[in-house]
Amino acid sequence: MDIQYVCPKCHSPLVIHNNLKYLCSKDCNNSKCNTEYEILNDIPRFTEISNYANNFGYQWNKFDDTQIDNRKTRKLELSKDRLFYQGDWDPADLSNLNILEVGSGAGRFSEVILSNTNANLYSIDYSNAVEANSKNNFSGNQDRFFLSQASVYEMPFPNNSFDKVFCFGVLQHTPSFDESIKALISKAKIGGEIVVDFYRIKGWWTKIHAKYFLRPFTKNIPDRRLLSLIENNIDWLIKISDILNKFGLHFLTRFLPIVDIKTTFPKDLSTKERREWAILDTFDMFSPEHDHPQSFSSVESMFKKHNCEITFSGIVNMPDGFKSNVVRAIKKIDVT
Numbered sequence: 001m002d003i004q005y006v007c008p009k010c011h012s013p014l015v016i017h018n019n020l021k022y023l024c025s026k027d028c029n030n031s032k033c034n035t036e037y038e039i040l041n042d043i044p045r046f047t048e049i050s051n052y053a054n055n056f057g058y059q060w061n062k063f064d065d066t067q068i069d070n071r072k073t074r075k076l077e078l079s080k081d082r083l084f085y086q087g088d089w090d091p092a093d094l095s096n097l098n099i100l101e102v103g104s105g106a107g108r109f110s111e112v113i114l115s116n117t118n119a120n121l122y123s124i125d126y127s128n129a130v131e132a133n134s135k136n137n138f139s140g141n142q143d144r145f146f147l148s149q150a151s152v153y154e155m156p157f158p159n160n161s162f163d164k165v166f167c168f169g170v171l172q173h174t175p176s177f178d179e180s181i182k183a184l185i186s187k188a189k190i191g192g193e194i195v196v197d198f199y200r201i202k203g204w205w206t207k208i209h210a211k212y213f214l215r216p217f218t219k220n221i222p223d224r225r226l227l228s229l230i231e232n233n234i235d236w237l238i239k240i241s242d243i244l245n246k247f248g249l250h251f252l253t254r255f256l257p258i259v260d261i262k263t264t265f266p267k268d269l270s271t272k273e274r275r276e277w278a279i280l281d282t283f284d285m286f287s288p289e290h291d292h293p294q295s296f297s298s299v300e301s302m303f304k305k306h307n308c309e310i311t312f313s314g315i316v317n318m319p320d321g322f323k324s325n326v327v328r329a330i331k332k333i334d335v336t
């Protein structure tokens with residue numbers, strides 16, 4: 001392990017105690033800290049058991065391999081394309097680097113890094129989605145895959161450590177976009193690269209959408225109940241959405257309580273897979289506590305405010321038609 005875990009509170013190095021918990025080392029001169037962190041199912045835990053991301057833990061443990069490229073039943077290159085196009089990386093660019101992935105979910109991007117590069121990957125997620133990621137990716141990669149349950153706001157790594165930091169599909173779901181960006185930058189080396197994607201505010205109409213009308217209510221429905229509501233209604237919703245798309249009325253699908261199938265799904269999914277993706281992504285749309293879309297200019301100013309140089313800001317087009325909103329930046333100086 002090139003980068004040692006440190007206590008997210010006092011920043012002193014962590015040592016493994018013989019009861020298999022991480023403890024602050026003797027260097028910890030903060031007598032109030034002395035915190036111990038559990039290692040559960042081989043995964044160090046730096047969070048409280050229950051937090052605002054519980055819905056994601058539920059979701060990713062239910063749909064643990066739905067969006068993984070190398071699924072037993074078929075192969076996709078969706079996550080691979082997304083990672084390498086969004087980062088504008090080649091697998092060789094990442095060779096031997098120390099990479100930090102924040103908000104890894106079930107590990108769709110962890111899997112791509114681990115199967116296409118020899119980089120050391122440090123992944124965190126705030127929820128117990130880390131269980132799904134571990135199931136998908138731990139075996140065979142123990143020497144270079146370091147997975148822990150932690151929040152972007154309290155990461156168990158020293159500042160100025162990583163060559164690359166990426167955070168995909170996450171920032172809009174954190175309470176403060178700006179604080180999250182600041183935290184990502186703090187862990188990159190000077191000269192290191194940070195790449196993020198996010199939901200975008202396109203104009204006044206962005207929030208005229210079933211998601212923004214209904215989520216204040218649906219996020220309070222218990223996860224199991226919300227999932228079964230979606231499962232019981234998904235078939236007619238898919239039918240109406242397909243009819244609207246067939247007749248060129250895609251703009252009306254924003255009023256349907258279902259994910260946008262036309263622009264967010266890969267083209268070659270089987271009918272069964274399409275249904276599974278629709279249930280997963282509709283749950284992902286209605287269950288989060290936070291959903292804060294941003295404009296390119298606001299994300300750019302957050303990076304600039306924290307002493308980064310923007311190297312790219314715009315829409316990235318993937319080969320199968322998927323588009324994402326990406327900002328890439330280089331850390332110029334350390335302000336921590």
Ligand SMILES: C[S@@+](CC[C@H](N)C(=O)[O-])C[C@H]1O[C@@H](n2cnc3c(N)ncnc32)[C@H](O)[C@@H]1O
Pocket residue numbers: 053056057060067102103104105106107108124125126127129150151152153168169170173174284
């Ligand atoms: C929509 S999922 C995306 C997961 C994965 N990156 C993907 O694209 O499949 C968002 C993830 O961000 C995680 N997350 C939310 N808030 C977080 C925080 N404060 N720190 C770390 N992860 C967080 C959630 O637990 C969830 O797994």
